[in-house]
Amino acid sequence: MYFERFDPLQGQCLQILDPMGKVQEDLRPDLPDSRVKQLYERMSVMRLADQMAMSLQREGGMGTYAPFYGQEAAQASAAFLQPADWMVPSYRETGALFLRGVPLANLYRYWMGDERGMLMPEGLRILPIAIVVGSQPLHAVGLSWAMKLKGEKAAAVAYFGDGASSQGDVHEAMNFAGVFQTPTVFLCQNNQFAISLPRKQQTAAATIAQRASSYGFPGLLIDGNDIFAVAAAMTEALADVRAGKGPRLIEMLTYRLGPHTTADDPTKYRASGEIEKYKPFDPLLRLRRYLESRKLWDETAEKDLVQRGQAEVEDAAKKAKAIAPAVPDDIFAYTYRTLPPYLKRQQEDLRAFLKEQAAVEAHHG
Amino acid sequence: MAKLNLVSALNMALDQEMARNDRMLILGEDVGREGGVFRVTDGLQKKYGAARVVDTPLAESAILGAALGLAAGGMLPVAEIQFEGFIHVAMDQLCNQIGRYRNRSRGRYGLSLVIRVPWGGGIHAPEHHSDSPEALLAHTPGLTVVQPSNPADAKGLLLAALRLGEPVVFCEPKRIYRAIKAEVPEGDYTVPIGKAAVARQGKDLTIVAWGAMMREALEAAEELQAQGASAEVIDLRTLSPMDSETVVESVRKTGRLVIAHEAPRTLGLGAEIAARVGEEALTSLLAPIERVTGFDTVMPLSQLEDYYLPDHRRVLAGARKVLAA
Numbered sequence: 035m036y037f038e039r040f041d042p043l044q045g046q047c048l049q050i051l052d053p054m055g056k057v058q059e060d061l062r063p064d065l066p067d068s069r070v071k072q073l074y075e076r077m078s079v080m081r082l083a084d085q086m087a088m089s090l091q092r093e094g095g096m097g098t099y100a101p102f103y104g105q106e107a108a109q110a111s112a113a114f115l116q117p118a119d120w121m122v123p124s125y126r127e128t129g130a131l132f133l134r135g136v137p138l139a140n141l142y143r144y145w146m147g148d149e150r151g152m153l154m155p156e157g158l159r160i161l162p163i164a165i166v167v168g169s170q171p172l173h174a175v176g177l178s179w180a181m182k183l184k185g186e187k188a189a190a191v192a193y194f195g196d197g198a199s200s201q202g203d204v205h206e207a208m209n210f211a212g213v214f215q216t217p218t219v220f221l222c223q224n225n226q227f228a229i230s231l232p233r234k235q236q237t238a239a240a241t242i243a244q245r246a247s248s249y250g251f252p253g254l255l256i257d258g259n260d261i262f263a264v265a266a267a268m269t270e271a272l273a274d275v276r277a278g279k280g281p282r283l284i285e286m287l288t289y290r291l292g293p294h295t296t297a298d299d300p301t302k303y304r305a306s307g308e309i310e311k312y313k314p315f316d317p318l319l320r321l322r323r324y325l326e327s328r329k330l331w332d333e334t335a336e337k338d339l340v341q342r343g344q345a346e347v348e349d350a351a352k353k354a355k356a357i358a359p360a361v362p363d364d365i366f367a368y369t370y371r372t373l374p375p376y377l378k379r380q381q382e383d384l385r386a387f388l389k390e391q392a393a394v395e396a397h398h399g
Numbered sequence: 400m401a402k403l404n405l406v407s408a409l410n411m412a413l414d415q416e417m418a419r420n421d422r423m424l425i426l427g428e429d430v431g432r433e434g435g436v437f438r439v440t441d442g443l444q445k446k447y448g449a450a451r452v453v454d455t456p457l458a459e460s461a462i463l464g465a466a467l468g469l470a471a472g473g474m475l476p477v478a479e480i481q482f483e484g485f486i487h488v489a490m491d492q493l494c495n496q497i498g499r500y501r502n503r504s505r506g507r508y509g510l511s512l513v514i515r516v517p518w519g520g521g522i523h524a525p526e527h528h529s530d531s532p533e534a535l536l537a538h539t540p541g542l543t544v545v546q547p548s549n550p551a552d553a554k555g556l557l558l559a560a561l562r563l564g565e566p567v568v569f570c571e572p573k574r575i576y577r578a579i580k581a582e583v584p585e586g587d588y589t590v591p592i593g594k595a596a597v598a599r600q601g602k603d604l605t606i607v608a609w610g611a612m613m614r615e616a617l618e619a620a621e622e623l624q625a626q627g628a629s630a631e632v633i634d635l636r637t638l639s640p641m642d643s644e645t646v647v648e649s650v651r652k653t654g655r656l657v658i659a660h661e662a663p664r665t666l667g668l669g670a671e672i673a674a675r676v677g678e679e680a681l682t683s684l685l686a687p688i689e690r691v692t693g694f695d696t697v698m699p700l701s702q703l704e705d706y707y708l709p710d711h712r713r714v715l716a717g718a719r720k721v722l723a724a
Contacts, residue, residue: 097523097701125525147523147701165526166485167457200456201488228457230433236456303432360699362706369696380664380694384706387716 036061036266037274037282042243042255047287050262053314055323063266071330073113073261074321077106079343080129081318083138086347087128087145091296095355099145100126104291107317108223108258109133111191111286114268118188120159120181122174126223127163127193134160138350139357148360167228168194168201171220175207178216178275189275191219197228199242208283212249217275219268220246220283223258225290230303243285251281258286259317289315362388400582405575408550408583409439409515412557413477415587417447420475423561426453427462427479427515436481437517437576459489463514467497470510475561480516483570484527490535497566498541510566513557518546519611519661520708521574523701530698531662536568537639537671543592544639546570548613550581552636555590563592570638572610579614593637595645601631604655604721606714607646607672609635612659619714628722638668643675650676654685655721659714661707664692686724691717 040046050061084103090096102109109129115121121134128141135158144151144163154160161177164170174192181188198204199222211218222242226233239245246253254271256263264286271282289312293300313319325331366373366381373381403411417423425440431454434441444452455462459480466476480486486493493514501509520529536544543565547553553571560567598613599620608616613634620630631649635641650656656676658669669690676688691709699707 098525144700147704149700149702165528166488169488197457200458200461202458202460203488228428229436230429230431231454231457235454297436298433302434360702362703365694365696365699365703365707374695376665377695380696384694387713388706390716391712 036270037252037254040254042241042253042285043247045240047255047257048263048267049257049260050266051260051320051324053320055320055327057262057324061266062262063269065262065265067328067330070261070321071325073110074318074325074331075339076113076133077110077261077318077321078339079346080106080109080132082340082343083132083347083350084129086351087142088292088296090142090351091145096142096145097147098295098297100128100295101292102126102129104312104316105129105223105225105258105288107261107264107321108286108288110261111221111264111268114265114272115191116188116272118159118186119272120161120174120177120188120190121193122161122170122177122190123163123193124167124170124195124198125163125165126195130193131160131163134158136160138347139353142351142354143357146354148357149364150360168198168204170194171204171207172210175211175214175216175218178211178218179214182217182278187276189217189219189272191221193221193223195228196222196224196226196233196236196242197231200228200236208245208249208281211281212251215278215280217278218281219271219275220281222283222285223288224285225288227290227294229294229298241285243283246283251283253283253285255285255287258288259315259320261317261321288317400584402580403550403583404577404580405547405550405553405571406437406439406577408554409557409571410441410443411583411585412554412561413440413443414446416558416561417443417451420561422473423475423477424451424453424469425477425479426455426466428455428457428481430454430479435479437573439515439571440479459485460492463489463492463497466512466514467492467500467510470512470566471500471508475511477513477515477561480514482524482528483516483518483532484530486516486532493536493542493568494539498539500566501541509564511564513560513567513569515569515571517573517576518570519572519574520698520704521611523704526700529704531660531693533570533638534662534667537641537668541566542639543567543637544570545592545637546572546610547636548572548575548608548610548634549579551583551588552590552596552634554583555588556592556636558587559589559592562589567592570610574611575614590636593640593642595636595642596634597631597645597649598634599630599632601629602653603628603630604657604718605631605633605646605649605653606657606659606718607633607635608659609638612661612709615709615711615714616659618711619718622711622715623718628718630718635668641668641671643672643679646672647676647679650680651683654683656684656688657691657714657717657721658688659691659709659717661693661709663695664690665695667692686721689717689721
């Protein structure tokens, strides 16, 4: 019903929870308060996890990291996938991956430059994160196509950003999905920036969601900072694609409160007051207002949550730091299924070189 | 002369040519307001306006394909691809289109355009931000591929590239963007494209390198000197078309050759250099040619990056091997 009622070509945007924390009941999806509370808690821990990653990077323990500060509701979209659905993430999906069950320590580990962190736990249907933007929606199309061919009633969700939407690959992915009617959900988190480029310079179209119509399937623009709208859009899109109704595109309009990555300086391109305008739309703030208005939340609960959450992320950071670094042999382990002889020789050469160097250094020491 | 790092030297070259040639424009992701993620185009949009220093949508194929059209239309486009790993997205435009355009148009459209790309590893970056795919480009007919190893060459080669009248891929070794400061001529200064430089004279062996590996090669040569061996070090500078004559000439003198590059070994530029030396100077060789290179694996993330990238110690080990033979 949401896809039918809200037409992005008419400039319509689905919002259910307003910034003051008030819910429009007639639009409310099947989301009981106990679940809302639980989502609020996970989104809060998500934010703490993001902050922890930022501080690990600042203290030199982590390489470049892409934060999702301000996008917690859109990231919580992962909560609406079923175990049989595939998640096809970009590099900004740390929150979504965490919510789907990837241990935080693994995610930290990856950003610390240890590829072992990208090994997904057994049984979790998640592809590795894509660094080249816009490459992964095509993979989601292929994955969901495979499920359709195998008769599985499941979906693949492609996560990408507004910047990525300019890539040719994203166009090709949507076109394929339309033609082959694959069970794909295209989930564009529009955080309004591609590094320094504001959304307006990314496309002259009013919305990204409206593109769906030109590929022959429904699109929906939602307030991506509203967990109710996220729940509504995800639930309906996933049910539709699983039922064989073809692909869906959801544009989740949010705002990147932080930098593009830790290597980026947003003061170069963002007016200083701009962020203040978006703070009232903070997905956590408005959800908390909702819970408080229902007497489901108070200062004590918040304090308790922050304390527990902080302990959880600190524990993950500690675990990530405690893992012994990867060994050089790891470089050779996965490029091919079987190591070709010349590559085996390169590996042996490196081993011999390192042994010799260690001996030289021991001698000098 | 001012002492500049590579970033400032490149910025100076772009600035001077923008001032000289009003048909030049810069296009790419974040090149304007942000001044490029490495700040190579810093301040240029303020100076020349948003129509000449253009922040484009995020689409490498569009950036290069449009650059082709701009060049055919009489402009001088300078396109920035943010990291070398993103150039593959535009490979059709680069290899199937740009490289072949002079031939396809029977010489009518010799495209004047420069594609600047931060190149290679060593800065602890994410995946696709640390590769060295120069062999893919050097293997493509019609492309000129350049990689400077120091600030003065960076300026001189870039200015020469902008005036070459050919499509040039200008690979910028990002790990030495700010690691080296050296004197850079302030005026109009060019370094010829297609000519290697003998960076250090020697008689016992030849070491060939380019880009960031030149630092490792020179450091190895320095250590060899202390151990009584004299290495001639050649900076290839232009990777395609390759000046193998300078290498061959040096090998005829020294009889020994070490080639050092950070790209994977198989079908890397080292293989081509070795083949040419084999063809031209086989009888001068006193030892088998030694290649010191990255491995034929995916470039690892930061934890293992230093094992992958050949450093001066690995160059030194290669040199000892050819000297012992």
